[in-house]
Amino acid sequence: MSETIEQKCLSKGVKLTDQRRIIAKVMSESSDHPDVDELYKRVSKVDPKISIATVYRTVKLFEETGILTKHEFKGGKARYEELNESHHDHLIDVKTGEIIEFVDEEIEKLQNKVAQKHGYKLVDHKLELYGVKINSKDE
């Protein structure tokens, strides 16, 4: 396992408050990609006094610090995920909303190539696939 969020905070000089510790813990334990509302609900179960403003401030801070990453999937609210060494992209089931993480080295390489071809160095990218299950019987 890699560094915990708390360790990342320490190493990056982010002050550790009770609220941040709780939000960090909840995010670490979330394998899905909660939006702020959902995160707020989960956090509230641990400490009901935490305000949603703090949740917003914290996810933003964590994002800037490289602890969390923000996704803006089609037509929904912003959703967050813990950032760790292994980069991946997302395949979203348009019927169920289920999210599958995947890595494709070849696509990654091609992206760099495309950027280079246009005279750019890639600093970030977003790849989202939206699909329906094959063999899904409805419709």
Place this chain on the structure above:
Amino acid sequence: MSETIEQKCLSKGVKLTDQRRIIAKVMSESSDHPDVDELYKRVSKVDPKISIATVYRTVKLFEETGILTKHEFKGGKARYEELNESHHDHLIDVKTGEIIEFVDEEIEKLQNKVAQKHGYKLVDHKLELYGVKINSKDE
């Protein structure tokens, strides 16, 4: 050249009003990717009585009808672009905001492959590259 937006409206049974005609024309003439505010400004120059609610309603309608497509680039407002036969993705200059359109057949193929591998049929996708110009001297 392909069908005009007006032709698309007719063939899809979308009622053509003056407002829609103007919005269609402005979008056709926009080679950038305006957000609703910007579109509203451009439209207002042609007919200052058009309300922003109509602009919102129209872009949504046009999107549902497959006339426009909506982009939600990182951290900005929704932006629109005319949809035509040639699919492309976007490379965004993170310093200037400039948007470069590109196509890469190989990436397209690989995306389908990834979806299939996970038992999905691809119905949509989003690929955005964020880069900085090579040889840009600052920083």
Place this chain on the structure above:
DNA sequence: GTAGATGCAAAGTATTTGCGACAAG
């Protein structure tokens, strides 16, 4: 003539912020 479109202002969401009280280092 009628269903659907428009303009306006009000209502919704999602997110940010000013401020006084409070807590971490």
Place this chain on the structure above:
DNA sequence: CTTGTCGCAAATACTTTGCATCTAC
């Protein structure tokens, strides 16, 4: 101690909607 954080409520930004009026077909 001092600087930064918190909770609260108000503010902001973007988008949608109810309603009376108007217009395309």
